[in-house]
Amino acid sequence: MQIMVNGTTHEVDVEEDMPLLWVLRDELGITGPKYGCGIAQCGACTVHVDGVAVRSCQLAAGDVDGEVTTIEGLGTPDALHAVQEAWIEHQVAQCGYCQSGQIMAAASFLETNPEPTDDDIDRAMSANLCRCGTYPRIREAVRSAATKLMEA
Amino acid sequence: MGRIRTIARRTFLIGSATIVGGVAFGYYMYQRPSANPLLTDLGEGEAAITPYVKIDADGITLITPRADKGQGAYSIQAALIAEELDVELDQVNVDPGPPSPAYYNTALSEEGAPFMSTDEGFMAESIRAVMDVPMKFLGMQVTGGSTTVPDGYEKLRIAGAVARETLKSAAASKLGIDPDQLKTANATVIAPDGTELSYVELAPLAAAIDPVTNISLRDPKQWRMLCRPMQRIDIVPKSTGALKYGIDYEVDGMVHATVKLNPRQGGAINGFDASAAEKMRGVKAIVPITGGVGVVADNTWRAIQAANAIEFDWGEAPYPAEMDGHWQTLSESFIEDRLESRQRDDGDVETALQGADVIEAEYRVPYLAHAPLEPISAIVKVTDTRVDIWTGTQIPRFTQNSVAAMTGLDAEAVHIHVLMMGGSFGHRLEDEVVKQTVEIAMAMKGTPVKVTYSREEDFAHDFPRQIAMARGRGAARDGQVDSYDLSIAMPSVIASQMGRQNFSVPGPDSQIVAGAWDQPFAIPNYRTTGYRAPELAPISSWRSVGASSNGFFHDCFLDELVHAAGADPLEERIRLCWHEPSRKVLEAVGEMSGWGSDLGPNRGRGVAFCMSFGVSCAEVIEVTNTDAGIKIDKVYVAAEVGKVMDPVNFDNLVKGGVVFGLGHAMNCQITYSDGMAEQTNYHDYEGMRLYQCPQIEVRGLENGSKIRGIGEPPVPPAAPALANAIFAATGQRIRELPLNKHIDFV
Ligand code: FES
């Protein structure tokens, strides 16, 4: 089957029910999306399909019906996305393992809700687990990313 | 061979060595250099040294032996060298280095000695020095016990300074001027006329002269990096998905695998039927290993699917199948036969309690999984002459030795490449995954095998935090806490953990009472007793180890007595505290939280204190008792660490420690039924979610005499501060974790 990731179309030979996460990681070598739980509990595997955040551990390869963007396609060290800029400014990461998913969740959330209240942020970001407890910095970074995006 | 010169400095020897195209600076210990870690990976003509700085044609490499599992260890170690070396962090490579006996960890064994961290008298200091010797010969290159900063604080700066002065000396002879006229900045030596010589071009010259070791370290007032907000070196790769963790790593020709082990940990495998699994797409091999099987496939998901399709006949667990049995074992351990330590016995508790209004209470804490977000993994390639291991580990030396024994090769033939870790919390102080991967790789020599645990397998084989029980008796007199008698029973974490490394550690296990016996309070009649329960489920060090349970026991029971005395919880702790830096920590949280001010209806605040790993840490928590349950509003934390080396990282680690402590206290436990852990994934082991995260205010104090690490100390006071706050808000005294067995949280 064909799948478009970060602007490139790939031909992959996988079972229809293989989760997108494992297609990305083991078939295409795109390791920004992480395996944390495999059951939609942690959000470490979050990617965008046509701009909307989805949990790639829950999306079967056969059901991918749009263009996939992973953290690698969101921005790069030379051309950072505003959310990544905010994440760096606030030095959010500890181990960093959850942060690809956190950033992808935040980027998609701010697309739909560019002027979030603190409650909105809490609600939107609570589906992503961080075992290192970086939540206070995630809140600050989402707030400043919102400001950046509004100004841009 | 290149030339090696050493000059004694303090208790260690610093030297330089010629390497191909450059120079290395580093240490020898006790005159006899430990076996050289780089030797096997260096070419002919290169010299043996345990380096912290390497300069050659590839540039400048700072070697940071202590593992980074998310706490920023690489950054702080690199900054300690760079501060004196006069390089910027974006000009250097940072390399964790191969395992070496010379990268020993002195601070860790110090805290194992039976003296309070507050006791810096002659006796305590000299015993600590003795304790250091066996540690050195064990060659423990261990990352743990919040020791990275204490251990490297001087060593790494001295290495940087010696390298800088030697490079200056090389430049001075090249230019024919006095070294005192030279300056250094940005990895260059600068002459008065503006001539700049880069460290890289000076390296071969520096290798040819004696290292300059009569250096003095810079006054902290002159520091340009340390103690200021720094950008962590890994922050950009961690924010762009570029950072490769162990689980992301790939080597040529690698196959993907997973394991399925008896969920009754340590139980036998009586048989299995893999006929369905064998036929599944992508499956390459099914390899029996100790306690289970390895499934090798061409994709991790296929390996996991196939592993789930195998039918197993598992043997019984070597510990009680149900929780009742675990609790009963603890309950029966408070007996003379199991008494292991009574390191505090002030006044006369028995006499003081006679005729007094005695408060008695029993406390319990459950097993807890480490569950770092990155499931454990390892890549191993075995050939007839060498083994390569790529993994995120905190104990490379232990692993090297056990893999040498498994394969019959010399330790030097076992090469460990330490990779970045997506958290640990103590999980990566275990190396079973490596041993299992080696077993599979030995069956497929020449092929690199990557084992990735499924999250479920990781939960089933986490080697959780100890289960523990405490019994307190005490009394108040004249409005003050007068007698306090705490007995703690738990199995030995150290025995369980070191047992898996085939080490037996003599003497009492200090962790059974850590965080309880060593608290700086002058209660007139004050006793703490440790009982070693028999081994139950296999357990391991969990962020803050013994203090993770004992901090809860010790402080909550103290809180009960303070209330019985009718005293103010903060004031009474301050009155009882004899240790000046600890008292300042308590006063600081009092001031930060506006202790004593009116919080309004349905609200309450609690305070807790625990000294662990030499760090005094106090937390005040404010909660609201809502109709739907307890809401944690605010947390104030003060900690005494000697010096805050990196304010941003400090703030992040303290907040993270609080969230970790509170999340587990609220709703986490590992329970066994039919010998198997009942919690299989994060849906029933949730911890804290972002919407529950309180505002956290942090203050680092610098009144102590030693530099301390902050990775663990914020954890122990979190649970008791929360339980004490819930008592203040509701009148309900909860003596068992997780708290949600007794009260709801919103
Ligand atoms: S791995 Fe997909 S939500 Fe956890």
Ligand code: FES
């Ligand atoms: S930073 Fe480690 S899990 Fe979030």
